[in-house]
Amino acid sequence: MNWVWLHRFGSPPYFYRWAGRIVPWLAWPAALLILAGLYGGLVLAPADYQQGDGYRIIYVHVPSAWLSLMIYTVMALAAAVGLIWRIKVAHAVAASCAPIGAWFTGVGLVTGMLWGQPMWGTYWEWDPRLVFYLVLLFFYMGYSGLRSAIDDTTRADRAAAVLAIVGAVNVPIVHYSVIWWNSLHQPPSLALTSKPTMPASMYVPLLLLFLGFTLFFYAVMLTRARAEVLRRERGGNWIRAALETTR
Amino acid sequence: MSEWFAMNGYARYVWPSVAAALIALVWNALRARSLLKQARAEVRRRLASEDES
Numbered sequence: 523m524n525w526v527w528l529h530r531f532g533s534p535p536y537f538y539r540w541a542g543r544i545v546p547w548l549a550w551p552a553a554l555l556i557l558a559g560l561y562g563g564l565v566l567a568p569a570d571y572q573q574g575d576g577y578r579i580i581y582v583h584v585p586s587a588w589l590s591l592m593i594y595t596v597m598a599l600a601a602a603v604g605l606i607w608r609i610k611v612a613h614a615v616a617a618s619c620a621p622i623g624a625w626f627t628g629v630g631l632v633t634g635m636l637w638g639q640p641m642w643g644t645y646w647e648w649d650p651r652l653v654f655y656l657v658l659l660f661f662y663m664g665y666s667g668l669r670s671a672i673d674d675t676t677r678a679d680r681a682a683a684v685l686a687i688v689g690a691v692n693v694p695i696v697h698y699s700v701i702w703w704n705s706l707h708q709p710p711s712l713a714l715t716s717k718p719t720m721p722a723s724m725y726v727p728l729l730l731l732f733l734g735f736t737l738f739f740y741a742v743m744l745t746r747a748r749a750e751v752l753r754r755e756r757g758g759n760w761i762r763a764a765l766e767t768t769r
Numbered sequence: 770m771s772e773w774f775a776m777n778g779y780a781r782y783v784w785p786s787v788a789a790a791l792i793a794l795v796w797n798a799l800r801a802r803s804l805l806k807q808a809r810a811e812v813r814r815r816l817a818s819e820d821e822s
Contacts, residue, residue, distance in 0.1 A: 549798075556794065564787070569777065576779035582790035622797055629793045633786040640782050738794060745801035749808035761812055 532609040534751045535760035541744040548741035555734030559585075562727030570724075576640050581727060583633040584711060585735040586626045590658060591693055593623035593739060597665070598690035601683035610754060611747070613679035616686060617669060618746035622739060624662035631655065642706055650699040651707040658696055661689035675754060 530536045563581030570577035597619035604612035634652070635645040646652065665682050672678035700709050711728070712718055718725045755761055776783045 560787070564783075565773070574779060575776040576782060578776065578779070578783050579786045582786050586790060586793070621800075625793045625797055629789050632789045636782045636786045636789075640779060738798075742797050742801045745805050749801070749804040752805075752808040752812050756815075762816055765809060765812065765816075 532607070532611050534611055534755050534758065535764060537611045538748050538751050538760075538764055541748050545741050545744050548737045548744070552734050552737035552741055555730045556738065559727045559730035559734055562723075562730065567724045567727055568721070573641060576637070579633055579637040580711065581731055583630060583637055584728060585731040586633060587630040587655075588732060589735050589739055590623055590627040590630050590655075591696060592736065593619050593626065593743075594658060594661070594686075594690065594693050596743075597623060598686045598693075601686040604679060605683040605687070610679075611751060613683065614747045614750035614754060615743065616683060617679070618743045618750055620662050620665045620669075620686075622742055622746070624659060624666065626735075626739075627655070627659040627662060631659065647706055649706045650703040651696065651705045654692060654696045654699050657692050658689075661685070661692060665689070 531540070560581065564578055567578070569575050597616045600612045600616040600619065603609055604616060634655075638647070639645050665685050668685055669678045669682045672681060699705060700707050711720070712725060720728075752761065774780060774784075
């Protein structure tokens with residue numbers, strides 16, 4: 523397989539221009555998918571036979587939780603690529619993932635607590651899924667904290683990358699915690715390998731939100747990564763040209 | 770409409786959840802844009818000062 527096309531993304535000018543072109547194509551579909559998904563989930567979908575209208579929290583909780591795990595995976599992979607091949611753009615991508623991931627882990631936690639109270643009778647329980655999910659938030663915060671504690675960007679990149687890679691162990695633990703342990707948390711609502719147990723009017727909005735949140739993340743992450751690349755490229759004649767020609 | 774808003778008694782759990790997600794979406798979108806703007810402005814200033822010297 524020819525990997526040359528992939529190497530181009532390691533070049534800051536190429537990445538900056540490419541990301542600038544692609545972001546609108548991610549952001550607008552993301553906005554439409556999220557609005558459609560919320561309308562479908564909050565207005566059109568029927569109430570659940572067990573949880574009534576309380577189950578509608580699923581439409582913000584599950585896409586946020588999915589994002590928090592996916593973002594961590596992207597961050598750890600980018601960090602590994604940056605560490606192994608010393609690609610600055612990869613480090614810029616990893617650095618851009620962390621704050622977004624922390625935000626959506628926070629949303630996952632808050633919406634989970636708001637769902638837990640009416641359904642389990644408690645906002646918080648020292649349950650494996652909840653505890654490992656909290657650990658995920660700590661890894662995001664640790665990553666950002668470590669970055670800001672080290673002034674030298676190259677050293678910060680490497681140290682934070684090691685932390686990101688170590689923390690990747692936690693991602694499958696969070697995901698499988700509801701299967702490995704007897705958890706209060708319910709198992710995944712949707713899986714790629716089995717037919718959904720919900721009617722289409724319930725799971726189609728959820729799928730729209732999954733896709734919408736995912737595209738949203740890439741749009742925001744690439745925008746942040748462009749800023750990061752600009753900030754890092756002190757010299758570089760390409761910047762002068764890029765500022766004039768690209769949006 | 771108000772019946773829908775009441776969410777059959779779950780309003781105080783559903784709406785704060787939706788609000789949390791919307792705040793995260795809007796804040797992250799605006800924050801990314803402003804970071805890019807700041808970075809561009811910074812680079813422009815630097816390039817301008819290099820041109821002068």
